[in-house]
Amino acid sequence: MNRFAELLDRLAYEPGRNNKLRLITAYFRETPDPDRGYALAALTGALSFKHAKAGLIRDLIAARTDPTLFALSYDYVGDLSETVALMWPSAPMRERHNNPPPPTLTDVVTTLRMLGKTELPAQLARWLDQLDETGRWALLKLVTGAMRIGVSARLAKTAAAALGDKDAHDVELIWPGLAPPYLDLFAWLEGRAEKPVNRDPAPFRPVMLAHAIEDADFATLNATDFAAEWKWDGIRVQAVSGRGEHDSVVTRLYSRTGEDVTKSFPDLMPSLRFPGAIDGELLVVRDGRVQSFNVLQQRLNRKAVTPKLMKEFPIHLRAYDLLSDGDNDLRELPFKERRERLKAFIAALDDPRIDLSPEVPFASWGELKAARADPASAGAGADAEAVEGVMLKRRDSPYLPGRPQGPWWKWKRDPHIIDAVLMYAQRGHGKRSSYYSDYTFGVWTAINGEEQLVPVGKAYFGFTDEELLQIDRFVRRNTTETFGPVRHVVHEPDQGLVLEIAFEGLQRSARHKSGVAMRFPRISRLRWDKPPREADRLETLERMLKSETASIADS
Amino acid sequence: MRPHDILMPVAAGLCCKPGGFYIDPVRAVDRAIITHGHSDHARPGHGAVLATQETLDLMRLRYGDNFAGTTQAVAYGETVRLGDVAVTFHPAGHVLGSAQIAVTHGSTRIVASGDYKDVRDPTCAPFEVVPCDVFITEATFGLPVFRHGDAAAEVKKLLASVALFPERAHLVGAYSLGKAQRVIALIREAGYDAPIYLHGAMDKITSYYQSRGIALGELRPVKGMKKADLAGTVTLAPPSATSDLWTRRFPDPVTAFASGWMRVRARARQRGVELPLVISDHADWDGLTRTIATTGAGEIWVTHGQEDALVHWCGTQGLTARPLALVGYGDEDGEEDAPAPSGEEAGA
Numbered sequence: 001m002n003r004f005a006e007l008l009d010r011l012a013y014e015p016g017r018n019n020k021l022r023l024i025t026a027y028f029r030e031t032p033d034p035d036r037g038y039a040l041a042a043l044t045g046a047l048s049f050k051h052a053k054a055g056l057i058r059d060l061i062a063a064r065t066d067p068t069l070f071a072l073s074y075d076y077v078g079d080l081s082e083t084v085a086l087m088w089p090s091a092p093m094r095e096r097h098n099n100p101p102p103p104t105l106t107d108v109v110t111t112l113r114m115l116g117k118t119e120l121p122a123q124l125a126r127w128l129d130q131l132d133e134t135g136r137w138a139l140l141k142l143v144t145g146a147m148r149i150g151v152s153a154r155l156a157k158t159a160a161a162a163l164g165d166k167d168a169h170d171v172e173l174i175w176p177g178l179a180p181p182y183l184d185l186f187a188w189l190e191g192r193a194e195k196p197v198n199r200d201p202a203p204f205r206p207v208m209l210a211h212a213i214e215d216a217d218f219a220t221l222n223a224t225d226f227a228a229e230w231k232w233d234g235i236r237v238q239a240v241s242g243r244g245e246h247d248s249v250v251t252r253l254y255s256r257t258g259e260d261v262t263k264s265f266p267d268l269m270p271s272l273r274f275p276g277a278i279d280g281e282l283l284v285v286r287d288g289r290v291q292s293f294n295v296l297q298q299r300l301n302r303k304a305v306t307p308k309l310m311k312e313f314p315i316h317l318r319a320y321d322l323l324s325d326g327d328n329d330l331r332e333l334p335f336k337e338r339r340e341r342l343k344a345f346i347a348a349l350d351d352p353r354i355d356l357s358p359e360v361p362f363a364s365w366g367e368l369k370a371a372r373a374d375p376a377s378a379g380a381g382a383d384a385e386a387v388e389g390v391m392l393k394r395r396d397s398p399y400l401p402g403r404p405q406g407p408w409w410k411w412k413r414d415p416h417i418i419d420a421v422l423m424y425a426q427r428g429h430g431k432r433s434s435y436y437s438d439y440t441f442g443v444w445t446a447i448n449g450e451e452q453l454v455p456v457g458k459a460y461f462g463f464t465d466e467e468l469l470q471i472d473r474f475v476r477r478n479t480t481e482t483f484g485p486v487r488h489v490v491h492e493p494d495q496g497l498v499l500e501i502a503f504e505g506l507q508r509s510a511r512h513k514s515g516v517a518m519r520f521p522r523i524s525r526l527r528w529d530k531p532p533r534e535a536d537r538l539e540t541l542e543r544m545l546k547s548e549t550a551s552i553a554d555s
Numbered sequence: 556m557r558p559h560d561i562l563m564p565v566a567a568g569l570c571c572k573p574g575g576f577y578i579d580p581v582r583a584v585d586r587a588i589i590t591h592g593h594s595d596h597a598r599p600g601h602g603a604v605l606a607t608q609e610t611l612d613l614m615r616l617r618y619g620d621n622f623a624g625t626t627q628a629v630a631y632g633e634t635v636r637l638g639d640v641a642v643t644f645h646p647a648g649h650v651l652g653s654a655q656i657a658v659t660h661g662s663t664r665i666v667a668s669g670d671y672k673d674v675r676d677p678t679c680a681p682f683e684v685v686p687c688d689v690f691i692t693e694a695t696f697g698l699p700v701f702r703h704g705d706a707a708a709e710v711k712k713l714l715a716s717v718a719l720f721p722e723r724a725h726l727v728g729a730y731s732l733g734k735a736q737r738v739i740a741l742i743r744e745a746g747y748d749a750p751i752y753l754h755g756a757m758d759k760i761t762s763y764y765q766s767r768g769i770a771l772g773e774l775r776p777v778k779g780m781k782k783a784d785l786a787g788t789v790t791l792a793p794p795s796a797t798s799d800l801w802t803r804r805f806p807d808p809v810t811a812f813a814s815g816w817m818r819v820r821a822r823a824r825q826r827g828v829e830l831p832l833v834i835s836d837h838a839d840w841d842g843l844t845r846t847i848a849t850t851g852a853g854e855i856w857v858t859h860g861q862e863d864a865l866v867h868w869c870g871t872q873g874l875t876a877r878p879l880a881l882v883g884y885g886d887e888d889g890e891e892d893a894p895a896p897s898g899e900e901a902g903a
Contacts (some may be wrong), residue, residue, distance in 0.1 A: 006712070013822070013829045019720070065699065066871060071862045073700045077819055086700035086818065090841075110662055133702060133818070427798065433810060434802045435825050484825060 001131060003031060004039050004105045005138030008339030012149045015429035021153060023158035028186070028209060037181025039111045042142060043156035046180055049112040050119060051145035057084055060125055064089055069468065083143060086137035088128050102130040106181070150500035154257040164189030169206040169401050172258040176200035177295040201242030202252040204325050205277060205331070206401030209256075210391060217409070218365050226392045227335065228360040228368055230380055231410055232318055233293045234283040235300075236260070240319055241272040249273070253282075261294070264300070267310045271353040276490075277323040278355070285316035285388065290383040294507050310441065317354045317361060319346055320391075323399055331399040335407075338399065359388055368392075372411060388504070389413045415502040416544065418536040419527060422454055422497040425475040425487045428460065435468055436475040436487060438525070441499050445538035453491055454513045454538060457461075459501060470526065471497070493533035500525035506545045516541050558689045558854065561640065561660045562667070564879050569667060569691075571658055574640040576605070578656055578667050586621075586694045589614070590669025590775025591653035592732055605629055607644060611766065613732065616759050617854035629654075631680065644866050648682030649836050650733030651764060657685050665689040666850065672838045673846055674703070676735070677740040682846075690852035691879065694860030695837040696815050702813055711743045712809060713789070716830055717747075721787040724805035726832075730811040733836050735791045736764045738813050739771045742789065752777040752785070752887040754792035754801075782806055786846040789855065798827055808899040815839065816829075844868060 007027045008502050014020050024043070028036050041047045059257060061070060061084045064294040070087065093343075105113075108127065115123060118177040124143065141147045157175065158168040160182075166189060177198040178185050193465035211249040236256040244250040246325065252270040253262045265282070284291040284299060291313075299313035322342040323331055330338050346356045362368040368390060371378035375387040389412035397407030420441035428437035438460040442453035463471065474489075475496055490496050509517035514536075564572050568580035576586040583600035586641050591594055592613030597606075599618040604611065607622040607795040608628040615622060629635055631654065635642045640660045647653040650668040656667045666687040673682045696703075717725050729735040742751065750773040753761060760778065765771055777790050786806045796802070797810050802810075812828045815835025838846060843865060848854055855869045862878035868878030 010716075010830070013823065013831065015829070022719060029681060066867075068867050069699050070862075072867075073698050076861075077700055078821055082820060083700060088704070174886055367566060373824055427827055429821055429827060429829075433798060433808075433829075485827065 001103050002103050002106055002135045003027070004035065005131070005135040006037070008147070008149055009134050010142070013148075017155065017293055020313055021162060021184060022154060024151070026120065026164045028160055028163050033183055033186060034103045034181035037183060037186065038105045039154055039351075040160055040182055040185075041109070042105075043151055043181035044153035046153075047109060049109075049442050050117070051117075055120055057081065057140060057144065060084070060128070061088070070231060081140035081146065082137055082387060084128075085133055085140055088136055090102075100130065102132075102135060103127050104175075106250045108142065109180075114522065114525055119380045121379050127319050127390075152257070153259050160185065163506060166192065166394075170195075173205060174198040175258060176203050176252070176260070200250075201244040202240040203242075203513065204240070204249045204252075204254045204258040204260075206258070207236065207238065208321075208401060208408065209397050209403040210410040211403060211405060212410045213392065219322040221365075221392075223362065223365050223368070224395070225394055227339070227395055228318065228362055228371075229328065229357045229359060229391045229393070230375060230387045230507075231389040231391045232281040232283060232290070232357065232411065233386050234281040234296055234318070236280075237278055237282045238277060238323070239268070239272050239319070241275050249275075253492055254386060255408040263488065264302075264305055265315050266305060268293065268315050268353060269350070271317070271351045274345065274349060275327070276325050278317065278342075278354070279321035280317045280318045280354075281321040281498045283316045283318055284313045286314060288313045290318075290386040292385045311408075315353070318357045320353060321399065334396045334398065335393050337394040344476065354426045360386075366432060368411075370414065378527065387413070415504055415524075416506075417524065418501050418503075419455060419498050419530060419534070420501050421491045421532045422471075422499055423453060423455055423491050423546065425489050427484055434466075435472045437468055437472070439471070441498065441501060442491070443536045443538050444533075445514075451493070453532075454514045456512065456516060456538070456541060457503070457518045457521045459499075460523045461529075462502065462524055463526070465524075467526055472545055482502075490536065491532060494531055496532040498525050498527035498530040498535050500527055508545065514538060514541075516545055556660055556661065557739060558663060558665055560659060561663060562665050562689075562691075562836055569879075571640060572639075573660055574642065574658065575639040576637055576642075579669065584900070586637075588655060588656055590647065590667070591650055592617070592859070593670070593730075595873070596669060600710045605635065605642075607631070607652040607654050612653070612763060613652060613760065616763060628680065631683075642885070645679035645683045645685050647677060648673060648676060651679045651769070652738070653679060653733075655683075655685060657687065663688050665691065666693040666852075667848075668693060669764060670695070670762065670837055671846070672836055672843045674706070674838075676737055677744065678764060684849045685903050686851050688852055689854045690847060690850045691858060692843060692865070693849060693857045693883040694843065694857050694862050695836065695867045696835065696839050697843060697861035697863075697865040699856070700862070701815060701818055701839045702841060703833055703835045703837075706737075706741055706834045707745065709813070709834050710738070710745050712749055712901055713830065713832060714742070716809060716811075716862045717787065717789060720809060723809050724785040724787075724803060724808045725789045726805060726810050727789060727791050727807045728790050728797040728810070728814075728816075728828075730836075731758050731793050734813055734834070736761055736769065736771065737789065737833075737836065738834060740769065743770070743772045748790070749788070750775045750875070752780065752788055754790065756793050756796070757791060777804075780804075794826075801878065847874070848872070859878065 004355055008021055011020055073081045073087050084122045127139055142507045161168045161171045161476040174196050176199040183194040188195050238254045252260055253265055255261050284296045321340055322345055325341055334517045360371050372390045376384035380387050392409040394407045407533050420443050420505045424440040425436040426438040428435055440455050440458050442455040444451055445454050475487055478490040479487045480490050501521050503518040503521040507517045562569055566583040567577055567584055569578040576588055577584045578588050578840040579590055580587050585602040587601040588605045589610055594707045599622040602624040604623040605627045611626050611628055628642045631644050631646050640658050643657045644654040647669050658665045664687040665690050666685045670693050671682055729738050737749055752775050755778055755796045784805055802808050809829055811832050813829035813834040813835055815830040816822045817831030817833045855874050856879040857865045858879040866876045866878055
């Protein structure tokens with residue numbers, strides 16, 4: 001457990017993806033089975049036991065420490081698990097000699113699975129006695145289910161794959177058939193055994209992704225080679241149905257990285273009646289109209305999927321592609337043929353929750369450009385709000401995993417643009433730790449009759465390395481105050497830096513002082529030429545917001 | 556005479572009227588006793604200064620030859636009579652030359668500990684418990700969440716990272732006086748014998764430690780090194796330098812910070828530290844409470860730091876305790892007095 005705790009501890013501070021991978025792979029290399037397998041399960045969210053409540057942890061510490069000292073400590077540290085981990089009284093030295101060694105991760109996980117609710121407090125206390133500060137912290141994070149260390153399931157699988165110089169896709173393919181502690185997976189990765197066979201009747205297939213198209217690309221491409229569809233602004237998923245043991249139907253929904261998200265969308269699953277694998281977009285459709293991403297978002301990341309939630313946000317699958325039909329793998333077929341199979345498959349399903357992503361007809365790039373500029377008049381009609389561009393697919397392209405260059409392109413709608421003023425800057429992490437690379441920007445509004453800047457968002461990418469150097473220099477030379485790691489940068493009507501901000505959409509937000517939050521904001525240009533007084537106003541954003549929410553409300 | 560007639564806090568610091576001196580005064584006074592060389596305790600400009608030879612040398616290094624009117628070196632265990640009181644110096648285990656000051660008047664003895672730690676440090680004399688009636692303790696880490704653990708294990712963590720990321724430079728923030736030298740000594744004890752690189756602000760003090768017979772292995776100035784050649788190396792720098800422009804001379808640096816504050820995640824994160832190392836030159840909570848108990852003192856005065864919790868704890872142990880309202884002493888952060896690195900080493 002202590003070695004796993006060290007890994008979590010280090011990961012919690014490490015900002016770089018590649019460095020995280022190195023740390024996790026090194027852990028897998030050094031740690032024997034079955035501990036590393038349970039670690040992989042913990043990192044991928046594949047462990048299942050009843051989580052301990054915060055109240056239980058509070059009771060444990062209250063029985064062991066002075067309440068005043070606990071209150072002062074908790075107030076200082078600010079996190080319950082961490083406070084308890086740090087101030088848990090250590091056993092006196094002489095008693096420690098006869099103590100059992102600290103528990104392994106395997107001990108913890110296997111015990112937790114079997115333990116009754118009443119036995120949990122005493123068991124937790126015993127473990128806390130045996131572990132060091134970091135070990136206690138990791139244990140408490142694990143048992144309370146609050147392991148936020150910035151590692152996705154995908155990243156953990158990639159790190160495991162690296163152990164055997166394999167690609168994450170290879171692990172993803174066999175993953176649904178595996179279970180903790182993954183002895184067969186590690187044996188294969190270390191070259192000690194054959195590749196585990198995925199006996200899962202509804203396996204995930206690596207997804208095919210598109211490159212963003214640039215203006216210059218069109219000259220090299222022939223419009224007649226391509227089919228076009230709307231790029232729907234939902235969540236890319238893979239819906240798979242297969243025949244399990246005794247002919248039972250097994251259905252699963254995967255995210256585009258292969259995470260199993262079935263549990264979040266129980267209302268969709270009964271519709272997947274025929275064996276096959278559909279590549280599509282998850283959308284919310286109300287009364288026949290596709291809702292914007294803002295609406296879909298209200299259905300995501302909910303702990304409990306209640307009947308009320310399912311009724312208010314009816315889920316829908318819009319099908320792009322068919323990867324298998326019954327027992328037949330279609331991925332080698334050209335897109336044109338797969339599309340015909342898909343049409344027939346969807347027609348046979350005849351289910352209101354699943355429909356076909358319509359084609360956007362065009363004869364030239366110019367026609368497609370016009371359609372992209374105005375999806376409403378080009379067939380998307382009232383659903384145009386949920387269109388974020390067009391997809392181009394070569395009619396002869398097989399379905400290839402990853403992001404191959406050439407067969408598929410995405411051509412997004414132009415982003416929204418505003419001019420905002422840089423207000424605060426904060427240093428970045430990792431490679432950027434000596435640069436001021438995180439920026440808070442604001443727009444003008446009248447508060448009590450006085451023109452003021454109000455912060456509307458934060459951005460930390462979009463600029464080139466050279467531009468980063470320029471902004472960093474500007475921040476250092478124009479700091480008026482510092483608050484801890486934050487620099488207050490000059491922002492007066494005639495003094496300051498105007499940033500052109502590109503973003504994908506707007507939402508109301510109670511968390512932001514301005515009342516609006518941007519989706520995917522980034523810095524698209526530095527407007528050294530523009531005085532701050534000419535930057536945009538909050539009213540502009542509010543108008544944009546109104547036009548978005550209006551389209552949600554009148555549905 | 557009651558204890559607070561012997562030593563009392565005034566604006567200039569802790570004043571001993573019957574002895575005619577101040578301990579670690581924050582303003583210039585006629586006669587000062589200095590516990591150790593950190594700049595919040597050892598200030599220039601006093602008339603006469605009594606301190607250990609090491610503390611006097613360190614003050615000279617920092618402030619120049621004229622840092623005081625006259626100086627008198629006092630050895631550990633030596634007794635000096637000043638006015639009506641007897642003063643003895645005892646090792647505090649904080650940094651090289653650090654001393655606790657025992658002030659005895661009649662049958663009453665008060666010990667001012669300055670800053671101290673009661674755990675092993677290869678770069679200074681070990682802390683000594685001095686039985687007394689009144690113990691004046693620091694409280695920098697006076698909360699039960701501060702448990703510093705084993706410093707050697709923290710250094711192991713650093714060296715494991717150096718081995719795992721041979722293409723990156725490891726940059727360890729450490730206070731220039733005491734912490735830096737202790738970290739280097741611990742790195743050597745862990746078996747790492749490659750050259751260790753130093754920020755320019757650490758040169759003088761580190762050379763002084765070496766001149767006092769403390770083995771630190773091969774040390775090199777980082778100034779003038781090529782970026783690529785710093786891959787896989789360890790460099791020590793004042794904490795303020797590790798988050799500044801200065802770091803751009805290092806290849807993809809891993810930023811570490813050796814400090815007791817690193818025990819608390821929010822503190823480490825706030826500083827943008829990627830590799831927090833819990834290594835402190837102050838006693839942790841267990842050290843503070845253990846020391847208070849073993850001095851046998853019935854009355855505890857608590858100064859600079861988290862006084863509340865420690866005063867409360869003393870109450871639960873049946874000890875009379877009060878916070879001593881002394882101002883002008885920082886925690887370790889106050890030690891960030893290194894000159895701006897960009898100016899000092901421009902163009903290197």
